[in-house]
Amino acid sequence: MDLGPPTNGSLMRRTRVLVADGLPLFRVGVRSLLRRESDFELLEATDVEEATALLLGGYAEIALVDLDLPGGGGHELVARVRGRCRTHLIVWALEPSRESVLESITAGAHGFLQKEISGPGLIRALRGVAAGEAPLSRDMAGLMIAAIHGLEARSKALERAAVLSEREKEVLAFVSRGARNRDIAEALDISEFTVKRHMQNILQKLDVPSRRAAAAFYVSAYREEATA
Amino acid sequence: MTERNEPLVAVVCAVPILGEALTAALDGLAECKVIPARQPELGGLLKSLQPDAIVVDDEQEAAVAATYARFARTPVINVSLREQRLTRLEDGKWEAPDESDISPETIRNLVAGGIYGRRAN
Numbered sequence: 089m090d091l092g093p094p095t096n097g098s099l100m101r102r103t104r105v106l107v108a109d110g111l112p113l114f115r116v117g118v119r120s121l122l123r124r125e126s127d128f129e130l131l132e133a134t135d136v137e138e139a140t141a142l143l144l145g146g147y148a149e150i151a152l153v154d155l156d157l158p159g160g161g162g163h164e165l166v167a168r169v170r171g172r173c174r175t176h177l178i179v180w181a182l183e184p185s186r187e188s189v190l191e192s193i194t195a196g197a198h199g200f201l202q203k204e205i206s207g208p209g210l211i212r213a214l215r216g217v218a219a220g221e222a223p224l225s226r227d228m229a230g231l232m233i234a235a236i237h238g239l240e241a242r243s244k245a246l247e248r249a250a251v252l253s254e255r256e257k258e259v260l261a262f263v264s265r266g267a268r269n270r271d272i273a274e275a276l277d278i279s280e281f282t283v284k285r286h287m288q289n290i291l292q293k294l295d296v297p298s299r300r301a302a303a304a305f306y307v308s309a310y311r312e313e314a315t316a
Numbered sequence: 317m318t319e320r321n322e323p324l325v326a327v328v329c330a331v332p333i334l335g336e337a338l339t340a341a342l343d344g345l346a347e348c349k350v351i352p353a354r355q356p357e358l359g360g361l362l363k364s365l366q367p368d369a370i371v372v373d374d375e376q377e378a379a380v381a382a383t384y385a386r387f388a389r390t391p392v393i394n395v396s397l398r399e400q401r402l403t404r405l406e407d408g409k410w411e412a413p414d415e416s417d418i419s420p421e422t423i424r425n426l427v428a429g430g431i432y433g434r435r436a437n
Contacts, residue, residue, distance in 0.1 A: 111400070112419045117337035182331070182397055203397075206332045 102129040103218045106148035106175070108139035108165065110158040114203065118152065121207050128214065135159035136168070143169045150217050153197070155181035155188055163195045170196030176217045180205075189228055190235035199223035200232075245309035251293045259286040263299060264306040322347045323431045326367035328381060329353055330374040331397060338371055341420035345428055353377045359384050368431045371423060373397055382410070391430025393423060402426065 105128055107118045115132050122128040131148055133139035136159030143151060143165075153162040162179045169175070179192040180201040189200045199222045201213055213223040224232070252260065255276075262272040269287070273280040287299065296302050323346040329335045335350035342348055349365060351358070353374040362370065362384040370385060370392045372378045378394040382405050385392045392405040400418050403410045404426060415422045 111397070113337045113395075113397070113423075114333055116340055116420050117333035117335075120336045120340035121333070203333065204331050207336055210333070 102127055103150060103214070104129045104131060104148045105214060106131040106133060106139065106142055106151040108133040108136075108151060108157055108162075109154040110134055110156065111154070114154065118210070121210065125211060127218075136161070136165045139165050140168050143173045143175050146173060146175075148175050150176045150178065150214060152201075152214075153177060153179050155179055155184060155192065162197075163191055166192065166195045166197050178213075178217060178223060184228075184231070186231035186235040186238070189231045190239070193232065200228050201225065202227065241308060245305060248294060248305070249309045252290060256286050256290050256293070259283060260290055260302060260306045261310070263287070264303040264310075266303075320347070323368035324349060324365065325369045325371060325427055325431075326351055326362060326365055326381075328358065328370065328372040328374065328377045330377070334373050334395065334397070337420055338423060341424045342427060345424060346431065362390075363388075369393070369427045371395060371427065378410075381405075382408075391427070391433075393426050393430070395423065404430070 105118075105122060107115050107130065109115050115134075119130050119132070122130050131142055133142055136157055139151065139153065139157065142148060153165055155162040157165055162181075166177050166179065169177070176198045177196065178199045178201055179197045180203050181188060182203045184200065184202065192200050199213075199217065201210070201223055202225065205213065205225070216223055249257065258276060259272055262275065267275070269280050269283045272283045276283075290302050291297070291299070294302055294305055296305055325338070325342055325346045325348050327335045327338050327348050328351045330353035332350070332352070335348070339348040339350065346368065349367065351361060353372075354377070355361065358377060358380045362381065366388070367390060370381045370390055372381050372392065373395045378392070381392050384390065385405055386408050394403045394405075394410065395418055396403070397418065402413060402416045402418055402422065404413050413426055415425070
């Protein structure tokens with residue numbers, strides 16, 4: 089990896105870590121922590137643009153990227169530089185959701201850490217990355233597995249949803265948002281009777297006992313659209 | 317301020333990196349004692365430490381710190397990392413300071429103001 093000349097004159101090769109975080113507290117915290125370690129050198133970036141330039145310039149071997157990095161977020165940075173640099177990209181966040189962990193990994197991140205990590209824990213993780221390991225705490229691994237299971241469930245639900253017509257899906261989308269038949273009829277410019285008929289077909293096709301169950305099914309199949 | 321060479325700031329944190337950042341930010345102004353959040357008996361610990369100021373990043377612990385601070389008349393600064401804002405315990409009530417960005421400099425200024433404002437009173 090072409091990282092340019094070492095910035096210190098010592099013979100010891102230091103691992104260059106880029107901390108890309110919009111919050112100065114995290115940059116200062118990592119800076120203070122790594123200053124005590126002789127095997128790390130720190131670079132800092134405050135947004136996606138700055139971090140992209142440093143990463144594509146080959147200046148860092150490890151990047152600790154905030155999930156909410158200003159200028160598009162950590163996923164945006166990972167997607168931009170993935171395959172264009174050899175930096176190990178580690179996303180980190182406060183109390184991340186299982187979806188954000190999975191999205192980071194699928195976007196190309198090599199690991200995921202919680203910002204609640206201890207100082208010694210972060211140092212161990214960074215040394216592990218430098219040695220070729222992928223940092224993922226037990227909690228994070230659990231979240232990833234749950235997210236993968238969630239994806240499987242969604243995929244199965246989407247398969248089941250394929251039996252519905254486009255109009256039935258439209259009706260079900262309204263139902264999942266708590267709309268009444270009258271509201272749906274008005275929104276789709278059809279009669280209330282037609283809405284009822286669509287609902288009967290939906291319940292029959294999905295083999296679910298109630299309107300509420302159909303709504304829950306819709307959310308499981310089209311979670312992002314339904315909760316947006 | 318109690319009889320110490322340097323003021324003592326208790327940093328109660330759920331996010332240990334915050335403790336690192338504040339220890340660096342308060343260097344030269346105060347000695348920091350980093351206390352991991354969700355420790356049993358935080359109130360007792362604060363009572364024995366008698367800090368000159370408290371910085372906390374956890375809502376639950378902020379409530380415990382406030383209980384102690386109202387009694388000991390100690391300034392408390394609550395750093396909400398999630399909401400990215402600061403609040404300060406002023407006359408027993410949480411208030412947003414004029415500068416409420418969660419930068420190390422702002423926190424340092426608030427801590428200094430809290431410690432030396434208290435000394436002047």
